[in-house]
Amino acid sequence: MDIASALRTFLRVAQTGSFTAAAADLDLTQPAVSRQVSALETRLGVRLFHRTTTALALTAEGEHLIPLARRVVEAVEALGESAGAEREALAGRVRLALPAPLGLALAERLPALLACHPGLAVDLLLRETPSDLIGEGIDLEVRLGTSEDSSLTGRRIGWTTAFLVAAPSYLARHPAPTAPGEVPAHDCICYARAGDGRYWCFSNGADETRLAIVPRLVADSAVAVHRAALAGGGLAILSHILAGPDIAAGRLINLMPDFPPARLPITLVYPSRRNVPLRVRAVMDFVVEAVREDAQMAG
Structure with a gap:
């Protein structure tokens, strides 16, 4: 009744x-x-x-x-x-969680969205591991890799692009690797996201190689890994969002371009596809558009 x-x-x-x-x-x-x-x-x-x-x-x-x-x-x-x-x-607050590199990129675009909708507010949560959406009251989260939580609705919106990089100062002391099998012998800086980060995967589109890494430095922040790589601390796998400008400027060198790090699906997850508020749908569309406009994530 x-x-x-x-x-x-x-x-x-x-x-x-x-x-x-x-x-x-x-x-x-x-x-x-x-x-x-x-x-x-x-x-x-x-x-x-x-x-x-x-x-x-x-x-x-x-x-x-x-x-x-x-x-x-x-x-x-x-x-x-x-x-x-x-x-x-289109008013109200939306809580959006996502990995730090993508969060930093979206932070530059969010003011334009908010300017179009004066009643809209966004909490941008930079997370290195998956969140408890229900328990933390999070409306949307971007996850890298396959989402295994069947209680959530998932939508694949793109693919990661990452580079194996090192600073010129490091390569002046160590010869650059030319094949995946040479990587474990180097000083490696690992990003421990959703795990210990001690395995690196590379793919040339036909073959995939998974390597066990004994890192010299492990950080649970992609930004920290980026800083350590720039300082000459060793090899690192970095998102194109972080590494791209430094590669273009020569501050980092893209290693093994013919056998790059394997790509991961970018998945947008949310509690339910039923009765999604307009404010949440607007932010969802904003994230999807931002990813698809980046050629290195849209493929």
């Missing part, structure tokens, strides 16, 4: 003093109105009206219910108006 609808019907019957008149006002049949009131009486365990063939009168319990019913109906209607206003204005 829809309790709010039943209370609304009860109030209309009480106001008009007639099932027939209430039915006409509510655009229902008289039997439908009678069934709603009877169901409400059964639910509450009280009689709300004295009924005779010629008259209808509220019981004491019915009189007592009227102010309570009005508050419930008004609250439901206010909630509907608020949701409707949100749909019209």
Whole structure:
């Protein structure tokens, strides 16, 4: 039973003093109105009206219910108006979690989205491991690799592109690797995201090689790995978002370009595909567009 609808019907019957008149006002049949009131009486365990063939009168319990019913109906209607206003204005706060490199890139684009929707607010959460979306009240999260949580809705939106890099200062002391098998002999800086980071995978499109790495340095932040690589600490696998400008400027060298790090799916996950608020859908579309506009993630 829809309790709010039943209370609304009860109030209309009480106001008009007639099932027939209430039915006409509510655009229902008289039997439908009678069934709603009877169901409400059964639910509450009280009689709300004295009924005779010629008259209808509220019981004491019915009189007592009227102010309570009005508050419930008004609250439901206010909630509907608020949701409707949100749909019209695209307002509210969205909590978005994502890996640091992508978060840094999106942070440059978010002000334009917020400028288009003055009522919208975004909490940008940079996470190195998957979040508890329900427990933390997170609306959307970008995850790298396959999402194995069947309780969430997942949407693949792109693929990672990463480079094996080292600083010229490191390569001045160590010859650059030319094949994956030479990598474990080097000083390696590992990014420990969703695991210990001690395995690196490379792929040339046909073959994939998975290597066990004994790192000299392990960090749970991609930004920290980036800084250590720039300082000449060793080999590192970095997102194109972080490494691209440094490769172009010569601060980092792209190693083994014919056998790069294996690509991972980029997946957007959220609690449910049903009744997604407009504010969340707007941020979702923003993330998808940003990824697809980057040629190195859109493939």
